[in-house]
Amino acid sequence: xxxxxxxxxxxxxxxxxxxxxxxxxxxxxxxxxxxxxxxxxxxxxxxxxxxxxxxxxxxxxxxxxxxxxxxxxxxxxxxxxxxxxxxxxxxxxxxxxxxxxxxxxxxxxxxxxxxxxxxxxxxxxxxxxxxxxxxxxxxxxxxxxxxxxxxxxxxxxxxxxxxxxxxxxxxxxxxxxxxxxxxxxxxxxxxxxxxxxxxxxxxxxxxxxxxxxxxxxxxxxxxxxxxxxxxxxxxxxxxxxxxxxxxxxxxxxxxxxxxxxxxxxxxxxxxxxxxxxxxxxxxxxxxxxxxxxxxxxxxxxxxxxxxxxxxxxxxxxxxxxxxxxxxxxxxxxxxxxxxxxxxxxxxxxxxxxxxxxxxxxxxxxxxxxxxxxxxxxxxxxxxxxxxxxxxxxxxxxxxxxxxx
Amino acid sequence: xxxxxxxxxxxxxxxxxxxxxxxxxxxxxxxxxxxxxxxxxxxxxxxxxxxxxxxxxxxxxxxxxxxxxxxxxxxxxxxxxxxxxxxxxxxxxxxxxxxxxxxxxxxxxxxxxxxxxxxxxxxxxxxxxxxxxxxxxxxxxxxxxxxxxxxxxxxxxxxxxxxxxxxxxxxxxxxxxxxxxxxxxxxxxxxxxxxxxxxxxxxxxxxxxxxxxxxxxxxxxxxxxxxxxxxxxxxxxxxxxxxxxxxxxxxxxxxxxxxxxxxxxxxxxxxxxxxxxxxxxxxxxxxxxxxxxxxxxxxxxxxxxxxxxxxxxxxxxxxxxxxxxxxxxxxxxxxxxxx
Ligand SMILES: N[C@@H](CCC(=O)N[C@@H](CS)C(=O)NCC(=O)O)C(=O)O
Numbered sequence: 001x002x003x004x005x006x007x008x009x010x011x012x013x014x015x016x017x018x019x020x021x022x023x024x025x026x027x028x029x030x031x032x033x034x035x036x037x038x039x040x041x042x043x044x045x046x047x048x049x050x051x052x053x054x055x056x057x058x059x060x061x062x063x064x065x066x067x068x069x070x071x072x073x074x075x076x077x078x079x080x081x082x083x084x085x086x087x088x089x090x091x092x093x094x095x096x097x098x099x100x101x102x103x104x105x106x107x108x109x110x111x112x113x114x115x116x117x118x119x120x121x122x123x124x125x126x127x128x129x130x131x132x133x134x135x136x137x138x139x140x141x142x143x144x145x146x147x148x149x150x151x152x153x154x155x156x157x158x159x160x161x162x163x164x165x166x167x168x169x170x171x172x173x174x175x176x177x178x179x180x181x182x183x184x185x186x187x188x189x190x191x192x193x194x195x196x197x198x199x200x201x202x203x204x205x206x207x208x209x210x211x212x213x214x215x216x217x218x219x220x221x222x223x224x225x226x227x228x229x230x231x232x233x234x235x236x237x238x239x240x241x242x243x244x245x246x247x248x249x250x251x252x253x254x255x256x257x258x259x260x261x262x263x264x265x266x267x268x269x270x271x272x273x274x275x276x277x278x279x280x281x282x283x284x285x286x287x288x289x290x291x292x293x294x295x296x297x298x299x300x301x302x303x304x305x306x307x308x309x310x311x312x313x314x315x316x317x318x319x320x321x322x323x324x325x326x327x328x329x330x331x332x333x334x335x336x337x338x339x340x341x342x343x344x345x346x347x348x349x350x351x352x353x354x355x356x357x358x359x360x361x362x363x364x365x366x367x368x369x370x371x372x373x374x375x376x377x378x379x380x381x382x383x384x385x386x387x388x389x390x391x392x393x394x395x396x397x398x399x400x401x402x403x404x
Numbered sequence: 405x406x407x408x409x410x411x412x413x414x415x416x417x418x419x420x421x422x423x424x425x426x427x428x429x430x431x432x433x434x435x436x437x438x439x440x441x442x443x444x445x446x447x448x449x450x451x452x453x454x455x456x457x458x459x460x461x462x463x464x465x466x467x468x469x470x471x472x473x474x475x476x477x478x479x480x481x482x483x484x485x486x487x488x489x490x491x492x493x494x495x496x497x498x499x500x501x502x503x504x505x506x507x508x509x510x511x512x513x514x515x516x517x518x519x520x521x522x523x524x525x526x527x528x529x530x531x532x533x534x535x536x537x538x539x540x541x542x543x544x545x546x547x548x549x550x551x552x553x554x555x556x557x558x559x560x561x562x563x564x565x566x567x568x569x570x571x572x573x574x575x576x577x578x579x580x581x582x583x584x585x586x587x588x589x590x591x592x593x594x595x596x597x598x599x600x601x602x603x604x605x606x607x608x609x610x611x612x613x614x615x616x617x618x619x620x621x622x623x624x625x626x627x628x629x630x631x632x633x634x635x636x637x638x639x640x641x642x643x644x645x646x647x648x649x650x651x652x653x654x655x656x657x658x659x660x661x662x663x664x665x666x667x668x669x670x671x672x673x674x675x676x677x678x679x680x681x682x683x684x685x686x687x688x689x690x691x692x693x694x695x696x697x698x699x700x701x702x703x704x705x706x707x708x709x710x711x712x713x714x715x716x717x718x719x720x721x722x723x724x725x726x727x728x729x730x731x732x733x734x735x736x737x738x739x740x741x742x743x
Contacts, residue, residue: 054495054517054633055517055634056517068560068563068564069559069560069563070559070562070566070573070575071575072574072575072576072577079567080563080564080567081567152586152587152590157590157591157592158591159591179591179592180549180592180593258547259546259547259548260545260546260547260548260549260594261547261548261549261574263547270592348579349579351554351577353577357554357577361488361554361555361577362555362559362577365491365554365555366511366555367515368495368511368512368515368516368517370492
């Protein structure tokens with residue numbers, strides 16, 4: 001019996017792959033990976049073979065061919081002589097437009113509803129509960145169809161604004177709410193508006209800088225300045241001065257009824273409004289719950305401590321509770337933004353020409369290139385989702401509890 | 405991972421089609437019914453009656469095909485398809501034949517890999533608008549909001565027409581005729597454009613059809629007919645000749661009522677004898693029973709009878725035969741000889 005003082009080193013035996021829990025998980029993972037890859041390879045092979053049997057190949061050449069169809073809402077130049085590729089980009093931009101608008105509105109609605117649901121006012125809290133439960137528990141497609149149907153069926157038609165007896169628009173006959181959508185005034189920029197624009201950029205920078213300075217000052221002296229009011233003044237006054245000094249170079253183009261439709265101004269079509277509204281109110285209900293959970297996750301002691309220090313409720317919320325709640329809120333918020341973006345592909349149900357409507361709709365249908373279009377579409381949504389995650393994760397790292 | 409599952413699903417869908425390639429006739433006989441793609445609902449052409457049974461002009465052609473192949477006009481499964489879903493449904497084998505107001509075009513025939521088997525309705529694209537808009541011609545439609553069904557030839561013709569006439573328009577893309585009708589009636593669009601027959605059919609269902617007019621311009625050729633997958637010629641031949649048989653039946657005066665007596669040798673016309681299987685082995689050539697054409701004709705009568713029953717001048721839709729009259733009577737309906 002010799003004592004080496006070292007634990008015996010066991011030689012690795014193949015059977016450990018099966019019986020030793022330390023190694024077994026590797027075995028399982030390797031097999032799972034192999035199985036997935038096999039299934040994937042089989043699927044691809046099967047697709048290629050069957051496309052061949054149908055006499056179809058995989059060819060992305062159609063992207064450069066003439067699309068031959070028109071798209072009602074295009075943020076870049078587009079007509080029926082443009083290519084399918086350009087039609088896809090038009091659709092992608094439309095998706096991004098409604099997704100961005102939707103995320104902003106959903107967040108605003110969500111925060112409001114989430115905070116109000118915690119309100120001490122019984123009626124307000126109950127109302128918010130009703131809103132949240134109704135919207136979370138009915139599929140978003142129904143809400144989209146419903147809102148567009150409401151716009152189409154309830155709002156006045158364009159023709160009811162026609163003639164001397166016709167209705168007049170809101171805000172001194174400048175905004176027209178019709179069942180084809182909203183027509184609102186558009187800004188027109190004339191010579192000199194660049195100066196106003198430059199001034200705006202400057203004031204934004206100044207306001208931001210002032211905010212930082214005020215924070216530093218507060219940290220050093222404990223004095224609180226009326227930051228909001230001063231910022232507002234910094235933002236608005238110089239711009240106004242520049243505006244009038246340059247002789248009012250920015251004017252409004254008011255939509256006017258000519259022929260079949262209103263001309264001029266900005267046209268927000270019924271499908272955009274319906275989709276935007278439905279997506280943001282629906283997603284807002286989920287965000288409200290996330291916000292509520294986030295606020296409740298901050299221990300009550302924090303609030304009480306803040307009160308004890310003499311902070312008013314508003315400041316307690318914005319300085320103590322919300323910053324801590326954000327850490328809880330942001331991760332699930334990311335997935336809500338992703339959901340909203342992906343749900344926007346239901347746009348086609350109401351004829352909003354998003355990426356699914358152009359690339360995955362008309363282009364797919366007119367060219368018969370199903371496989372190619374769907375692959376491109378999946379690539380787009382994947383990229384969009386990953387970009388949103390990356391951006392929100394970066395933000396999440398900023399608001400995370402910093403351990404010093 | 406999500407990407408992968410979707411791909412697997414997509415490829416699985418394609419895999420199904422492989423089975424459907426080739427011998428559709430054997431397939432149909434084994435299943436005991438035909439799968440026919442029709443529209444989601446268009447008065448006169450394809451609609452469900454109060455008992456939920458499919459009926460209409462296109463539907464009757466489907467039924468006649470089922471009767472010819474299986475001896476039973478009800479041995480059929482209808483699949484409602486939209487302008488967008490119809491071609492995928494056919495290519496994937498979900499349906500065996502598509503009878504859905506579908507225009508025969510080169511790219512559909514060649515690039516989408518389908519076989520068109522003839523024309524059961526010669527049509528063209530028109531515009532419908534409210535009478536009180538005071539528009540008399542399609543060239544006055546500058547800046548109008550136009551409802552169109554997506555995935556159709558309609559949206560392409562529309563783009564061409566407005567381009568050629570230097571006019572602008574605001575297209576409102578819509579999936580089905582029912583939705584288009586709703587939008588149009590709600591005034592969410594000024595104009596509804598589709599095949600003229602579809603306009604007539606849609607208008608017939610309005611509360612006040614008289615308040616709407618179809619503008620005189622017909623801006624395209626829309627030969628509507630049945631199609632099958634490319635490559636199964638035997639099955640294509642059957643669908644084509646069932647349709648031809650119904651046209652020839654009208655030429656020869658064979659109706660649903662007299663087909664039996666005609667077949668029991670009262671006729672001397674050799675072509676009728678061949679058609680009804682009294683002479684020759686034409687059914688066998690097609691892989692069908694000798695009396696296949698009798699079954700087909702009994703389903704809803706000859707072409708003229710079907711036309712008059714569902715969309716003719718005495719129906720609410722009120723279409724005149726026009727181009728769809730027999731060639732002997734001033735139309736262009738012309739079936740190749742049955743021999
Ligand atoms: N003939 C054109 C248009 C076909 C089409 O969509 N027709 C409409 C009206 S004529 C229809 O059948 N709609 C019925 C439905 O919505 O299912 C084509 O083949 O592309």
